[in-house]
Structures are given as C-alpha cells and as structure tokens.
Amino acid sequence: xxxxxxxxxxxxxxxxxxxxxxxxxxxxxxxxxxxxxxxxxxxxxxxxxxxxxxxxxxxxxxxxxxxxxxxxxxxxxxxxxxxxxxxxxxxxxxxxxxxxxxxxxxxxxxxxxxxxxxx
Amino acid sequence: xxxxxxxxxxxxxxxxxxxxxxxxxxxxxxxxxxxxxxxxxxxxxxxxxxxxxxxxxxxxxxxxxxxxxxxxxxxxxxxxxxxxxxxxxxxxxxxxxxxxxxxxxxxxxxxxxxxxxxxxxxxxxxxxxxxxxxxxxxxxxxxxxxxxxxxxxxxxxxxxxxxxxxxxxxxxxxxxxxxxxxxxxxxxxxxxxxxxxxxxxxxxxxxxxxxxxxxxxxxxxxxxxxxxxxxxxxxxxxxxxxxxxxxxxxxxxxxxxxxxxxxxxxxxxxxxxxxxxxxxxxxxxxxxxxxxxxxxxxxxxxxxxxxxxxxxxxxxxxxx
Numbered sequence: 292x293x294x295x296x297x298x299x300x301x302x303x304x305x306x307x308x309x310x311x312x313x314x315x316x317x318x319x320x321x322x323x324x325x326x327x328x329x330x331x332x333x334x335x336x337x338x339x340x341x342x343x344x345x346x347x348x349x350x351x352x353x354x355x356x357x358x359x360x361x362x363x364x365x366x367x368x369x370x371x372x373x374x375x376x377x378x379x380x381x382x383x384x385x386x387x388x389x390x391x392x393x394x395x396x397x398x399x400x401x402x403x404x405x406x407x408x409x410x
Numbered sequence: 411x412x413x414x415x416x417x418x419x420x421x422x423x424x425x426x427x428x429x430x431x432x433x434x435x436x437x438x439x440x441x442x443x444x445x446x447x448x449x450x451x452x453x454x455x456x457x458x459x460x461x462x463x464x465x466x467x468x469x470x471x472x473x474x475x476x477x478x479x480x481x482x483x484x485x486x487x488x489x490x491x492x493x494x495x496x497x498x499x500x501x502x503x504x505x506x507x508x509x510x511x512x513x514x515x516x517x518x519x520x521x522x523x524x525x526x527x528x529x530x531x532x533x534x535x536x537x538x539x540x541x542x543x544x545x546x547x548x549x550x551x552x553x554x555x556x557x558x559x560x561x562x563x564x565x566x567x568x569x570x571x572x573x574x575x576x577x578x579x580x581x582x583x584x585x586x587x588x589x590x591x592x593x594x595x596x597x598x599x600x601x602x603x604x605x606x607x608x609x610x611x612x613x614x615x616x617x618x619x620x621x622x623x624x625x626x627x628x629x630x631x632x633x634x635x636x637x638x639x640x641x642x643x644x645x646x647x648x649x650x651x652x653x654x655x656x657x658x659x660x661x662x663x664x665x666x667x668x669x670x671x672x673x674x675x676x677x678x679x680x681x682x683x684x685x686x687x688x689x690x691x692x693x694x695x696x697x698x699x700x701x702x703x704x705x706x707x708x709x710x711x712x713x714x715x716x717x718x719x720x721x722x723x724x725x726x727x728x729x730x
Contacts, residue, residue, distance in 0.1 A: 300513050304537040377513055377537075378424055384484075385426040385533050391453025392440055392531075396432045399446075 299351070300377070303370040306350035311335075312343050316352060319366035326355075326362045423536035431528040438496050438522055451475070459483060460616030460640050462648065467493055470675065470691075471501065472640045472648065474616070483508055485642050497522060503535070506642050513537065514679075578693035579709045581716045585723055589678040589686050593644035595723050596676055605722040605730070606715055607634075614641045620649060639673070647676040651692065653704050669696075690716055 306312055315329055330340040344364060347353040351370045355362050430437055440446045444463040452458040452475055459474035467490055474485040488502035498521040505512045521532040585592055595601045597614035607622035621635035636650030651674045656666045672694035680686045690712060695705045718729050 301515065304513060304515075308537065381424045381535050382426065385424065385535065386428075387453060387455070388451065389426065389428050389430070389531065389533075391450050392437075393430055394453070395446075395450030396430065396436055396440060399436070399440075399449075400432070 299370065300373055302350045303352065303374050304377075306346050306352055307374060309343070309346075312347055315340075315343060315347065315364075316366060316371075319353065319364060323363050323365040326364060329364060423534060425535075426533045427530065429525060429528055429530050434496060434522055434524045434529045437529045437531060441520065442493075442499065459485065462639055465490060465493070467491070472642075472646065474640070474642065484512075485646070487640075487642075487646060491517070506645055509643065511645065511679075578691055578695070579705075579712050581690045581712055583688050583716055583720045584681070584685050585688055585720060586685050587723060588684075589644040589680050592678055592686055592688060592723060595719060596647055597641070597643070604728065605718045612638070614638060614643070614647065616641055636671075640675075645678050649674045653695075653708060688716075688719070 307316075318324065318329060326337060326340060326344065329344070330337055344353060344355065348355060352367055354365050354367055356365070357363075440450060442465055444461070444465060447463060448458065448461045451461060451473055456475045456477055459476045461473050463469075463471045463473070465471075469490050470487070471490065472485060472487040474483070476483045483506075485506045486501075486503055487506070488504050490499060491502050492498070492500040498519060501518045501520075503516040503518045504514045505516075516535060516537050519532075519534045519536075521534075523530040523532070595605065597612055599610040599612055602610040602612065602622070608625045609623035610620070612618070612620040616639060618638040618641065619635065620638060621633060623631055623633045625631050632655075634651065634653075636652055638647070638649050640646050640648035651672045652667065652670045653672055654666075654670050656663050656670075660666065672692060675689075675691040675693070677689040677691070678686055679689075692708060692712060695701060695708070714729075722728055
C-alpha cells in the first residue's frame, strides 16, 4: 500500500475542507463525469469549477482526462483511503481514551468510598 | 467503503459522544487537573511517555503514549485555546505517530453537559483547512503570544507587552535542513558544544537530564542543568531551565526550584520545501526585583545563540 506523507495527507485534508470540493467528490463517487456536468449544481462558472478541480487534482483526489472535446473527471481513492484511516484511527483512539477515563472514575469513586481519597 | 467515503466527504471530522455515569464535576476534573489526568490518559493497554499540561489559555500540553507490545507511539501536542469552566475546553492539536508528524493542524473540542444519569462528554476532533488553520494560528499567536512581554525575532524586532503575570522569549529561525538533520544539534553533546555551551551532557529522553557548562574568557564558569520533560525526535524537545543558582542562604533547594523553574520548548516543523522552522519558546519568567534583568539577559542570550545555531548548523563560522 502506498504510504502517504504528512504533506500529502495535509493537502488531502485541505482539499476536503471546502464544502464545494466535497460536493464535487460526492458527485464523483457516483461515477466519473464531465466538467460542465459538475458545474451544473453549483451555479458556478466553468473557470471557478476548474479552479476547485485543480486543487483536487493537485491533492491526487481527482484525475482529468480529455475525451474528445470534453474533460472527464474521475475520483481517485488513494488519498481518500488515507483520510478514512485518519477518521478510523481517531474514532478508535477517542473511544479507548474514554473507556480508560470511565475505569479511572470508577476506581477513583471506589477510593473515595474507602476514604482513601480524602485530602 | 461507500459509507466511509460519505463520512469523510460530509466533513473531515470525528465526533464521539458518550454518557458517563459520573457527575460533571468529577469528569471535568479528570481532564483539567493534570494530577488526575496522568492517572487515566494512558489506560491499562498503553503506557505514558511523558505528559505535560499547562492548563491555562495559551498554555501548552504534550501527551505521549506508547503501546508496549509493539512499540507504536503517539504524542499529541498543542495549546489550550479556550477553557470555559465546567463547559468545554478547546485544544489545538498536532500529533506525532511513530516518530512522524500525523496530519498537523487539527482542533479538538471537549464539551461537558449534565444529563440524567451522569455527564455527556462530546469530543469533536476536526481538521482545519489551510485558510482556517492560518487564521487559527494567527489568532492563537495573537491571543497567547502577543500578550507576552517580549517577542523577539532574528531580524532584531523587539516588542514589549507588560503587565502579564508571565512572559516568554520567542524566537524562530528557518534552517535549510530537515528536522532529522537539526535534531542532533539540539540533543547531541558533540553538536551542542559547537554553538551553545563549551561542555554539555544531555540524555534526550523524557525524565532524562542535561548539564551545560560555560567557560567565560576570565576563566570563571557557570552551569545550567535540569530535566528533559519531553523528547520526541525529531520534532519536540522540552527542558527545565533554572536561570538562577541556588543560594542556600535564601532558603531550601526545593523552594528555590519551585520559584526559579522556567521551561524551554523547542519545536521543529518542516516547511515541505527542504527547510525547517526551529522555534524556541522560553517561558515562566516572573516579575520582580532582579527578574527583569534575568529575563532581558536570557532574551539577548538566546538571540545570540539561536543565531549561532543557524550559522553553525548551516556550515558557517561559530560567532560566539
């Protein structure tokens, strides 16, 4: 599996931080499409959409191929997988920390009841 | 897979909400009282590799964990950005996973709410995009740092902000090297002595110690020593710093240590273009008779030494 560097991962997340770009990716998750189709729901000019696509392309999230007279865009899953790993890592991380907090609070309560926690 | 894509694309953030069967005050204290926090953060499966928490707005934290069976390590570090008593606190959150930075520039908000049967704990861990990250850092910089008494940079700008209970020396320098190449300059005796004291010992582990000895031209010497509190090669190094010497006639050694203790934080962050920012933050200086002189002396001393670090690490002449 490709190991993404910190800089690449940060770039992926920066690309994902914009709601329009996330909208574009959601659309592409349903299948590849043309730039003009992508521009449709955003009431944006083609150059504005192209600008967002360029960010996504630089982050390795989207590829653009010329087919005939139109550009076709396709979602690339690699960096997204890394972003999902980030989410999965922290979900597990926070649940484990809270488990341990609960254990601590329970044992601390025990100590308080025993009078050991006084002072 | 499709479901995870939807999560990522909805917002690059994780929210964990749990209800704990304990009163809010106890849950709050477990997070905010460092003596309680160290007792649970690692939990039974992990071990702590050093936990520091300066619990005040602008204060830094560093929480290190390690999994003993395979050696995996994870350290979170950042600042307390906001603290609303019994309601929430917000952390800027950078992390190091197995020795490498792991998605810098997140924010973690931890909120507390009394509910029937206990306390609802809500943890929102969000990645901040580039624009927001810049704003966030500049705000953090403005709120936490600009309040501090003196802000120096290597262009020689000095700003004074008086009236705060603590003040710090802040210096930042960019070196044309990787963090891994700079790290030995901060931690290896043979390198340290090329830009800083004439003699050095340093054990770059949390709980390790260092001792530096300067020889003045007149033949006299002075020594600085203390503990290493955080060491995460090649990105973080925190050390105690006692700017004065213990005088037995002024009281016990322990009283002197408590009053005199300051902290030196080194932070290395790579720019992605082959260079690395080295930040020094020396904080904990009080106000009072004699302390202004100590503070100013350290400010000009660090400026000289950090300049020298840049010169020597870049292969130029020692300017000491």
